[in-house]
Amino acid sequence: MSSSAATAPHVDALPAVELDRIPLLLLPALALIALPLMGSFSTWVTLTVAGLAMGMIIFIIASGLTLVFGLMDVLNFGHGIFITLGAFLATSVLGALSGWTASESLLFNMLAVLPAMLVAMAAAGIVGFAFERVIIRPVYGQHLKQIMITMGAMIVGEELIKVVWGPQTIPLPLPAAFRGSLLFGDAAVEKYRLIAVVIGLAVFAAMFWALSRTKVGLLIRAGVQDREMVESLGYRIRRLFVGVFVAGSALAGLGGVMWGLYEQNVTPQMGAQVNVLIFIVIIIGGLGSVGGCFLGALLVGLLANYTGFLAPKVALFSNILLMVIVLLWRPQGIYSVANR
Amino acid sequence: MFGQILSGDLPRSRTLTLLLIAIVAGLALTPFLFPGAKAINVAAKICIFIVLVASYDLLLGYTGIVSFAHTMFFGIGAYGVAIALTRLGPSWAAVGAGVGASLALSFVLSLVIGLFSLRVKALFYAMITLAVASAFQTLASQLSEFTGGEDGLNFKVPEILSHGYVLWQQTILGVAVDGKLISYYLLFAVAVALFLLMLRIVNSPFGRVLQAIRENAFRAEALGYPTVVYRTWSNVLSAGFATLAGALLALWLRYNGPDTSLSFEIMIDILLMVVIGGMGTMYGAVAGATLFIVAQNYLQDLMKLASSAAAGVPLIPNLVHPDRWLLWLGILFVVSVYRFPAGIVGKLRARVRAKP
Numbered sequence: 001m002s003s004s005a006a007t008a009p010h011v012d013a014l015p016a017v018e019l020d021r022i023p024l025l026l027l028p029a030l031a032l033i034a035l036p037l038m039g040s041f042s043t044w045v046t047l048t049v050a051g052l053a054m055g056m057i058i059f060i061i062a063s064g065l066t067l068v069f070g071l072m073d074v075l076n077f078g079h080g081i082f083i084t085l086g087a088f089l090a091t092s093v094l095g096a097l098s099g100w101t102a103s104e105s106l107l108f109n110m111l112a113v114l115p116a117m118l119v120a121m122a123a124a125g126i127v128g129f130a131f132e133r134v135i136i137r138p139v140y141g142q143h144l145k146q147i148m149i150t151m152g153a154m155i156v157g158e159e160l161i162k163v164v165w166g167p168q169t170i171p172l173p174l175p176a177a178f179r180g181s182l183l184f185g186d187a188a189v190e191k192y193r194l195i196a197v198v199i200g201l202a203v204f205a206a207m208f209w210a211l212s213r214t215k216v217g218l219l220i221r222a223g224v225q226d227r228e229m230v231e232s233l234g235y236r237i238r239r240l241f242v243g244v245f246v247a248g249s250a251l252a253g254l255g256g257v258m259w260g261l262y263e264q265n266v267t268p269q270m271g272a273q274v275n276v277l278i279f280i281v282i283i284i285g286g287l288g289s290v291g292g293c294f295l296g297a298l299l300v301g302l303l304a305n306y307t308g309f310l311a312p313k314v315a316l317f318s319n320i321l322l323m324v325i326v327l328l329w330r331p332q333g334i335y336s337v338a339n340r
Numbered sequence: 341m342f343g344q345i346l347s348g349d350l351p352r353s354r355t356l357t358l359l360l361i362a363i364v365a366g367l368a369l370t371p372f373l374f375p376g377a378k379a380i381n382v383a384a385k386i387c388i389f390i391v392l393v394a395s396y397d398l399l400l401g402y403t404g405i406v407s408f409a410h411t412m413f414f415g416i417g418a419y420g421v422a423i424a425l426t427r428l429g430p431s432w433a434a435v436g437a438g439v440g441a442s443l444a445l446s447f448v449l450s451l452v453i454g455l456f457s458l459r460v461k462a463l464f465y466a467m468i469t470l471a472v473a474s475a476f477q478t479l480a481s482q483l484s485e486f487t488g489g490e491d492g493l494n495f496k497v498p499e500i501l502s503h504g505y506v507l508w509q510q511t512i513l514g515v516a517v518d519g520k521l522i523s524y525y526l527l528f529a530v531a532v533a534l535f536l537l538m539l540r541i542v543n544s545p546f547g548r549v550l551q552a553i554r555e556n557a558f559r560a561e562a563l564g565y566p567t568v569v570y571r572t573w574s575n576v577l578s579a580g581f582a583t584l585a586g587a588l589l590a591l592w593l594r595y596n597g598p599d600t601s602l603s604f605e606i607m608i609d610i611l612l613m614v615v616i617g618g619m620g621t622m623y624g625a626v627a628g629a630t631l632f633i634v635a636q637n638y639l640q641d642l643m644k645l646a647s648s649a650a651a652g653v654p655l656i657p658n659l660v661h662p663d664r665w666l667l668w669l670g671i672l673f674v675v676s677v678y679r680f681p682a683g684i685v686g687k688l689r690a691r692v693r694a695k696p
Contacts, residue, residue, distance in 0.1 A: 075463045138678060145677055147406045147466050148615060152674040155608060159667035163658045272604070276474045279467040287463075313482065320475045323468075327456075 023295055023334045030299065034306045042186035047305045053193035055301025056200020057262060061255030062278040062285075062293050063207060064248015070224035070288020070337055072241045074136055075143075078150040079278065080271025081157030082128060082249045086120035086256030087266040088161055091170045093119050101175040109175035113261075120253040128249025132242055154272065161268045169267045172260045196258055203251065204294055211290060220244060224288045224337055280319045284326045286333025295334055296326075345536060347543040351623055353688040360623060363630050371515050371524060378637070384524055386633050387531040388589050393613045394538050394625035395581030400611075401619035402542050403574040404554035408607055409469035412476045413450065413579040415602035416442045417586025422493040422596035423486055430496040439587045443580055450579035454572035477602050492597020501526070501591065527588055534584060539622045541577065550574050551620070608666075609636075612673045618683025627684045632669070640665050 031048055038044040065079045093116035094101055100112040135153045139145040174192055181188040211217035223230045223237050231237050259274060260266040281300055285292030303322055308315040326334060343350060351357045366373070370383035392414055399405050420442025421435060428434035453472060480487050487493065499505055505519035515521065541547055552560040553567050561567050590596045609632065617628020640662040650656040658664070680687050 069463075075467075077466075135674070143463055144400075144404060144406060145681070147463070148611065148677050149674060151608070151611065152670050152677065155670035156667060156674065159664055159670060163661075163664060163667070167663065276471055280471050283464070283467055283471075316478045316482065317475050320471055323471065324456075 020335065023292070026334075027295065027298055027302070030302055030306075034302075034310075037306075037310060040186075042188070043309070045184065045187035046189060047309055048302065049189045049193050049197065051302035051305035052298060053190075053196040053200075053301070054262070054304060055298035056197050056204075057255055057258045058274075058277060058281055058301060059200055059294050059297035060203050060258065061252050061274060062281045062297055063203070063290055064244070064251045065278060066282040066285065066288055066293045067220065067224070067244050067290065068241070068248050069282070071220060071227070071237070071244055072140070073143075073227075074140070074146060076136070076150050077147055077275070078131065078135070078154040078157060079248075079252055080273075080275035081154055081161070082124040082252035082271075083256035083259065083274050084158065084161055084266070084268060084271035085127060086124050086253030087172070087260035087270060088165050088170070088268075089120045089123055089253075090116040090257040090260055091165075091172050091266055094172065094175075101173075104176050106177040109177040113175060113178075113257075117254055117257050120257045121250040122253075124253025124256070125246045125250035128246045128252075129242070131249070132245045136245075154275075158268050158271065165268070167268060169265050171265045173264060174261055178261075192261065196262065199258065203254075207290060216240070216243075277319065280323050282333075284323055284333055286330075286335040286337060288337040289333070289335040292333055292335035292337075347536070347540045349539055349543045349622070351685075353685075353692045355691075356623065356627075356685060356688040359688075360626060363626055367528060371521055372513050375515075380520070380524060382633060382637050384527055384592050386630050387527055388585050388592065389610075389613065389629040389633060390626050391531050391534045391538075391588070392582055392585040393610055393617070393629045394535055394622050395578045395585065396610050397614050397617075397619060397622060397625050398538060398542060398550075398581070399574055399578040400614055401621065401624070402547060402554060403550045403571060405571060405575065406466040407469045407575070407578075408466060408604075409453065409473040409476075410578070410582055410610055411602055411604070411607045412473045413446045413582035414586040414589070414606070415476070415480065415598075416446050416449075417583035417588075418590040418596040418601035419480065419487055419493075419586075420445070420583070421587045421590040422495055425495040425497065425590075426493050430498050430502075432498050435498065435587075435591070439584070442583050442587065446579045446583040447576060450576045451572065454575040455568075473604070473607070477598060477604075480602055481598050488597065490598060492595060492600065494595050497523075497591055497594050502594075523592060527592055530584075530588060534581060535622070535626075538581060542622060546570075546573075554620075605666075612669055614683075615673060616676055616683055618685030618687075619681070621683070621685040621689075624683050624685040631684070635669070636665070639668075 031044075034047075035041070035044050038047070061079075061083055065076060069075050094112055097112040097115070100108040103109070131153065135149055136146070139149050178192045178195065181190045182194070183189075209217075211221055219230060219235055219237075219240055223235075223240060227237055256271075259270070263270075277300065281296040282293055283296075284299065285294070285296035299322060300319055303318045304315060307318040314321075330336070351360055367383050367387060371380055374380075374383075392410075396407075396410050399407055399410070417439070421438040424434045424438025424441065428437065453469065456468075481489050484490075496502065500507075500519060501523040502519045505522070507517045507522065511517070542550070549560065549565050549570050552563070552565070553570055557567050560570075586601055589601060593600065613628035613632045614624065615628075616631060617626070618624030643660050643662045643665055646660040647657045647662065650660060659667070676683065682690065
C-alpha cells in the first residue's frame, strides 16, 4: 500500500481522461421519448423493466466477445455454441432437480438454479479453453480463416448438441418462485426480469471493478489499446487472452441459462440466433469496449420491447435500424477503443 | 481456342482437367446417362450451385471479403421470378420482368451495403451482412402477401418449360423431349455461359486488381487503385450473379420459399463448397459444388446404413444418423481450412508445381 501511495502524485500528473457523456444520455432519452408514445405509465414501467432485463442478458453474453476481440483481434463467430451449451446443461440440471424447482420455496429454487448456472459456466469455460487451444490458436492474425474456422466450429458444435440432446425444442420452465409478477401500483413487473436485471448489474459491477481496479484489468485494458506495447513491457498477453476467453465463454454459458429461462425453452439453433443479436450489440457499442457493449445491449433491449408494443412489425428490424443510425453517427460504434 | 473460351485460365493440372471434363460431360449427358427424376434434379442443382458458388468465390476467394448475405441475393433472384410469374402469369415477359427487377434490387442493396461497410474491416462486413441477411429473411416471411410467407410460392412457368409440354413425339435414345429436358438444357447452357463470363471477369485486369487487394489492400491503394470502389464493384457483380442463379433455381423448381433459397443453411453450404473446392480458383466452384451436392444426396443413404448397423451401441447411431451429415461435413470443413486452405483445386495444382 505504501508504495502505491508514494507513486500517487505521478499518476495524478497524467491528464484525466474526459468521459464521453453524450452516449450515456441515449438510454434516458430513449426511455423518455417512449413514455408519451406509450400512453400509460404502468405499461411503460413494465416494458422498460422487460427491456432492461433482455439487455442485461445480452450484455452478459456479449461482454466476453467484445473483450476477446479487443484484446487479440479475434472475432469468434462460434460464441453462440457456449450459449447453447449453457442452456442445454441447464435443462439437464434443472430436470434432475425438478423436485426443488417445483417447490414454492425461494430457497430451494435458488438451490436448483445456482448449480445449473455454475455447471453451465464451468462447462462453457472448459469448452472455451479447449476451443481457444484447438480452434483459434492456429489462426491468430488471419481474419479470413478465423471467420471460417469459428463458423465451422459453430456448425460442428450445434450438431454435437443435437447428437447429445436431440434436435427438438426442450422446455425450460422457470422455478415456481420465479414465476408471476410483482405489482408496483398499476405496473406489473415479472419477477424473473427483476432477477435478470440484478444479475446483469452484478456482472457489470464485477467486470467494471475487475477492469478498473485490479492489475489484471489494467493489463487487459492496456492490451486492448496497444497489444505490442504491453508485450514489450514483459507481460504475456496470450495468457491473459486465454483467461479472458475462458471467462467470456463462461459468461456466455451463464447468459445461455438466463436466456433459456427468459424464453422458457431451448433449441439447438438458439446460439446462432442470439449470435446475430450480440454482433449487432458489439458493433453498436464499439468493438472492444465493455461500456459501449453495456449501453448497446440495453439500447437494443429497450428498443426491441418498446417497438414490440408500439409497432410489432417494425420490432423485427429495430436492431438493424438502431445499428444503421448509430453507425451513421459514429462509424466505429459508440465508444471506439481498439485502434485498428 | 480452348484457351480463349476459358480466358487463358486453364486448369493447369492433368488430374483436374480430367475431373472437370468428367463433371461437365456428366452434367451435359445426365438425362441420357442416368435415368430417373432424382439424378436430373441433382444435376440441375449442381449447375445452379456452380454459378452460385463461383459468384461467392469472386467475393471471398478473389477479393478476400467474407459476406454472409450471399443467400439474400440468391433469394432475391428466386423470389423475383416467383413473384413475377405468380402475379403476371406464365410468360417470358414475366420472367424477364422478374429477373430485371430482382437484378435492380440486388444492385441497389449490394451497392448500399458495400459503400456503407466495405470501407471498414473485413470482420465488420461479415457481421453486418449476417445481421442484414437475417433481417431480410424475417422480412421475406413477414410479407406473406407477396412472398407466400413460410409456405412459399408455387407457380407456373412458360409453357415450353412446363413438364407437360412435348416438343416431338419421338424420343432421342429413349428419352422423351419434353419441357423438363428443355428446362434442363436451358439451365445448363445459362450456367455454362455465366461461369465462363465469371472466368473472364476474374482474368481481366479488373480481376487482377481484386486479387491485388486480397493480397495487400494497402499496397493496392498505394498503387493508385481505389480499393473501396473495386471492393464495391466486386460485391455488386457477385450479388448480380447470385441473383441470376436464384432466378434459375426458381425456374427449375417452379416453387420458391424461404427454406429453398434464403435460409442460413444454404449460406453455410456455399461456404463449405467454396472452401472444399478451393478458394480463388473458379474451377474450385465446379469441384466443390459437385462433390458437396452428390455427398448431400447420396451420403445420407450411406449414413442410414451405418446408423442401422450400429444400432444398440450408445451414441454411435446418433453420430451417424442421416440428419447429422452436416456434422461430418463441418469437421471436413474445419480440417480443410487448416490443412488444405487451397482446397481440391489448389492441392491438385500444387502437385503439378512440385514436379519439375
